[in-house]
Amino acid sequence: MSLQVISPALADAPPHPLPPGPALPMPLRGAEVAPVDLVAARNGDDAAFARLVRANQTRVFSVALRLTGSREDAEELAQDAFVQLHAALAQVQNPQHLVHWLLRTITHRGIDRLRARERAPRLVQIESGNEPAGQDAGGDPLWEKRLRALLLQLPDAPRAVVTLRFQEDLEPTEIAEVLDMPVNTVKSHLRRSLEWLRAQQAGDGHGY
Amino acid sequence: MDIEESLRRALRVEEPPPDFTRRVMAKVATAAQARRRARWHLPLALAASVVLAVVGLGIVRQQREAQRLHSAQQLAIALEITSSQLNQVQQMLNRKQTSENGI
Numbered sequence: 001m002s003l004q005v006i007s008p009a010l011a012d013a014p015p016h017p018l019p020p021g022p023a024l025p026m027p028l029r030g031a032e033v034a035p036v037d038l039v040a041a042r043n044g045d046d047a048a049f050a051r052l053v054r055a056n057q058t059r060v061f062s063v064a065l066r067l068t069g070s071r072e073d074a075e076e077l078a079q080d081a082f083v084q085l086h087a088a089l090a091q092v093q094n095p096q097h098l099v100h101w102l103l104r105t106i107t108h109r110g111i112d113r114l115r116a117r118e119r120a121p122r123l124v125q126i127e128s129g130n131e132p133a134g135q136d137a138g139g140d141p142l143w144e145k146r147l148r149a150l151l152l153q154l155p156d157a158p159r160a161v162v163t164l165r166f167q168e169d170l171e172p173t174e175i176a177e178v179l180d181m182p183v184n185t186v187k188s189h190l191r192r193s194l195e196w197l198r199a200q201q202a203g204d205g206h207g208y
Numbered sequence: 209m210d211i212e213e214s215l216r217r218a219l220r221v222e223e224p225p226p227d228f229t230r231r232v233m234a235k236v237a238t239a240a241q242a243r244r245r246a247r248w249h250l251p252l253a254l255a256a257s258v259v260l261a262v263v264g265l266g267i268v269r270q271q272r273e274a275q276r277l278h279s280a281q282q283l284a285i286a287l288e289i290t291s292s293q294l295n296q297v298q299q300m301l302n303r304k305q306t307s308e309n310g311i
Contacts, residue, residue: 046233046236046237049233049236050229050232050233053228053229053232053233054229057224057228057229057232058221058222058223058224059221061222061223061224061228062219062221062222065222066219074224075224075225075228075231078224078228079228079231079232079235080235082232082235082236083232083235083236083239086236086239086240087239087243139217140214143214143218144214144217144218145218147214147215147218147219148218148219151218151219162215162219163219166212166215166216166218166219167216167219167220167221169216194211194212197211197215198211201211
């Protein structure tokens with residue numbers, strides 16, 4: 001383990017808009033929210049809202065964790081996303097829209113947190129890059145650990161794209177909708193990120 | 209192993225802390241309470257502004273009326289003094305003319 005300073009990569013980039021506006025519901029996988037719970041939560045049923053939280057907390061927390069690299073930040077961001085959801089329940093049309101809304105919110109909040117962190121660099125604990133590169137990565141826990149550390153070295157937008165692609169298994173069109181980004185930009189971020197990660201795997205340590 | 213498969217394995221979802229839902233619900237309750245309070249703040253502030261405006265306007269009107277009355281009284285006194293002085297002058301002139309005619 002080592003301490004590294006998060007570099008100010010996109011400090012002058014404009015912040016993402018919050019809260020996310022109404023978006024087209026997408027056929028997202030894993031929308032496990034019962035429509036009846038959504039209706040009940042909208043009508044003020046706290047137990048139903050707690051079920052909505054439990055059904056989505058793992059994915060929301062995990063996206064935040066991959067973006068921030070910190071369990072504390074991820075927990076705070078995920079909690080705030082659900083608080084925001086509670087205030088915006090009237091706008092949520094159906095369970096698919098709810099998942100889409102949550103992914104949008106947590107991704108934008110995560111990116112905003114990264115940008116705020118870039119404006120005020122601080123020491124964060126990330127996994128070290130000392131594991132040998134160029135090894136056979138077949139199901140190797142060390143390589144997976146290194147991949148997670150490498151992900152945290154990507155700039156915010158590609159990091160979000162890779163997280164949504166490989167953690168949430170979203171298609172580039174879905175990622176484009178979640179991130180308000182042209183599909184070609186999503187594909188370009190994916191291609192460049194994968195190229196960079198392959199180069200790291202091969203032991204070519206150039207920057208992203 | 210393919211980098212994409214490695215990424216899928218590396219980026220498996222992770223569980224939040226066990227009391228996550230309870231903490232969210234606590235924050236939701238606090239935020240809802242704040243929203244309820246904020247819902248009353250605006251109408252109360254508006255009502256207070258209206259009352260203050262009406263009272264202020266009344267005070268200004270009262271002050272202007274008092275000032276108008278005061279000015280009118282001052283004018284009346286001034287006119288009274290002027291009239292009295294003019295009478296005195298008139299009497300003096302009359303006396304002077306009478307004494308001249310008497311000679």
